Amino acid sequence: MPALLEVEGLEAQYGWTKVLHGLSFAVESGGITTILGANGAGKTTTLRAVCGMVKTAGDIRFDGQHIAGKATEDIVRLGIAHAPEGRGTFSQLSVEENLRLGAYARRARTALEEDFAHVYEYFPVLAERRRQVAGTLSGGEQQMLAVARALMSRPRLLLLDEPSLGLAPLVVREIFRIVRAINQEQGVSVLLVEQNASLALELADHAYLLETGRVVMGGPAERLRRDESIRRSYLGY
Amino acid sequence: METFFQQVVSGLATGGIYASLALALVMIYQATDVVNYSQGEMAMFSTYLAWSMLNHGVPYWIAFFATVAIAFVGGVLVQRIIIRPVQNAPVLTIVIVCIGLLTIFNSIAGWIYSYVIQPFPSPFPKEPIKIGQIVFGQHDLGAIGVTLILLALIYVFFRFTSLGLAMRAAAHNPVSARLVGIRVGWMLALGWGMAALIGAVAGMMVAPVIFLEPNMMAGILIYAFASATLGGFTSPGGAVVGGFLVGVIENLAGTYVSFIGTSLKLTVALALIIVVLLVRPSGLFGRAVVHRV
Numbered sequence: 001m002p003a004l005l006e007v008e009g010l011e012a013q014y015g016w017t018k019v020l021h022g023l024s025f026a027v028e029s030g031g032i033t034t035i036l037g038a039n040g041a042g043k044t045t046t047l048r049a050v051c052g053m054v055k056t057a058g059d060i061r062f063d064g065q066h067i068a069g070k071a072t073e074d075i076v077r078l079g080i081a082h083a084p085e086g087r088g089t090f091s092q093l094s095v096e097e098n099l100r101l102g103a104y105a106r107r108a109r110t111a112l113e114e115d116f117a118h119v120y121e122y123f124p125v126l127a128e129r130r131r132q133v134a135g136t137l138s139g140g141e142q143q144m145l146a147v148a149r150a151l152m153s154r155p156r157l158l159l160l161d162e163p164s165l166g167l168a169p170l171v172v173r174e175i176f177r178i179v180r181a182i183n184q185e186q187g188v189s190v191l192l193v194e195q196n197a198s199l200a201l202e203l204a205d206h207a208y209l210l211e212t213g214r215v216v217m218g219g220p221a222e223r224l225r226r227d228e229s230i231r232r233s234y235l236g237y
Numbered sequence: 238m239e240t241f242f243q244q245v246v247s248g249l250a251t252g253g254i255y256a257s258l259a260l261a262l263v264m265i266y267q268a269t270d271v272v273n274y275s276q277g278e279m280a281m282f283s284t285y286l287a288w289s290m291l292n293h294g295v296p297y298w299i300a301f302f303a304t305v306a307i308a309f310v311g312g313v314l315v316q317r318i319i320i321r322p323v324q325n326a327p328v329l330t331i332v333i334v335c336i337g338l339l340t341i342f343n344s345i346a347g348w349i350y351s352y353v354i355q356p357f358p359s360p361f362p363k364e365p366i367k368i369g370q371i372v373f374g375q376h377d378l379g380a381i382g383v384t385l386i387l388l389a390l391i392y393v394f395f396r397f398t399s400l401g402l403a404m405r406a407a408a409h410n411p412v413s414a415r416l417v418g419i420r421v422g423w424m425l426a427l428g429w430g431m432a433a434l435i436g437a438v439a440g441m442m443v444a445p446v447i448f449l450e451p452n453m454m455a456g457i458l459i460y461a462f463a464s465a466t467l468g469g470f471t472s473p474g475g476a477v478v479g480g481f482l483v484g485v486i487e488n489l490a491g492t493y494v495s496f497i498g499t500s501l502k503l504t505v506a507l508a509l510i511i512v513v514l515l516v517r518p519s520g521l522f523g524r525a526v527v528h529r530v
Binding site for chain 1: 399402403405406409410412413414415416417418419420421
């Protein structure tokens with residue numbers, strides 16, 4: 001399958017501290033790719049780099065187009081949606097307003113009602129809480145809102161930053177189930193960053209292992225899951 | 238009793254001016270965490286532009302809307318050209334830039350138009366109207382009307398349009414706003430433009446009462462600060478209510494507290510600021526801002 005997102009020799013730094021040291025990976029069109037690694041490995045920074053939220057060097061191509069160095073708002077308009085770490089919902093706005101903002105950059109505003117219906121089908125609880133201020137939602141509901149808002153832009157690539165963080169295992173399962181459904185039914189490619197390796201490897205078809213800003217291993221998720229030594233030394237389960 | 242009602246109505250009229258300017262301050266404060274000290278001088282300068290047009294025989298309402306449009310564009314330009322380069326600088330830098338803008342607008346107005354006090358016409362008829370026993374100035378009622386229409390338009394814009402929603406989103410959470418494709422930089426510029434527009438309306442409504450001169454807005458700006466502080470710098474609605482309250486309080490205090498009269502009215506506003514900051518720093522409708530450290 002052709003790659004939708006290709007990253008080569010990606011470097012990123014905050015101030016004087018270099019966080020990524022020449023990262024290379026690809027996200028296949030229509031697939032789910034996951035980047036695993038411990039705290040501080042550079043997972044979040046990788047996603048931020050793709051969206052132009054940190055200063056980077058190296059090449060990032062989305063659908064063949066060079067996007068490194070572009071402004072965040074231009075990159076997301078190409079069809080990349082990012083549900084960031086800490087969910088990044090607009091906590092003072094209502095659930096519905098958050099979703100409307102998700103569709104903000106989209107050219108065709110006509111099918112908005114259809115998209116609302118779609119998103120509420122995946123996340124019925126958001127339909128119930130439509131008028132509620134986002135800041136009053138539970139953690140799980142906020143994560144759902146983050147994913148739902150990303151969906152509203154009709155993305156081709158969905159970036160998910162630790163959707164499991166701080167959530168009860170049942171809620172996490174539910175969210176992962178929905179991500180899989182979105183991937184299969186809408187054909188949205190997914191780049192998932194996770195600490196919860198076992199869950200992520202179950203969901204993904206491709207995986208990369210990140211250690212202090214370098215890819216130490218990459219391949220089909222199946223292989224990483226089966227390999228006893230990798231599992232013990234890197235994934236810790 | 239008649240005096241009381243008359244004072245309340247004329248308090249509401251000036252209060253509407255304070256409310257407008259306070260709203261302009263709050264809009265910029267919410268979007269950028271900065272108080273625009275030059276808001277009053279920008280309004281004064283816009284009013285002079287209207288005055289020039291009127292002197293050249295332009296009909297009032299055409300001059301009014303032209304001024305509003307120029308003020309909007311001017312506000313956008315000020316943000317793009319002067320504020321944007323220092324946007325990420327420490328707050329103190331931006332404060333100094335705003336104070337610099339204040340002096341610049343003030344001096345340019347004095348240089349072009351001189352410091353001679355000029356009359357400024359009201360679009361409303363002069364003769365007062367009588368409702369029951371009470372006499373109202375038509376300019377007072379007109380100014381209240383114009384203010385309320387303006388506030389209603391702004392409310393509708395922010396509540397019901399997607400551009401308004403995007404501006405609110407950019408103000409609350411710029412990082413997430415960029416992630417949904419909102420051009421945050423332009424939203425800030427739009428905010429400055431709208432604030433300048435509101436200020437221009439306030440300037441043209443207050444000029445017939447206090448006359449036109451480069452320093453006319455100095456006092457008004459302090460009342461606007463009092464209004465925004467009273468209502469809460471984090472609450473646009475609160476700033477508006479605060480404006481009307483300050484207008485009425487100031488008028489009633491001037492009428493019924495003998496030693497205040499007209500000469501100590503401004504002191505009432507300053508005292509109000511201090512009392513609010515001591516008793517309820519976030520204002521009547523504001524939320525206490527909590528910063529994660």
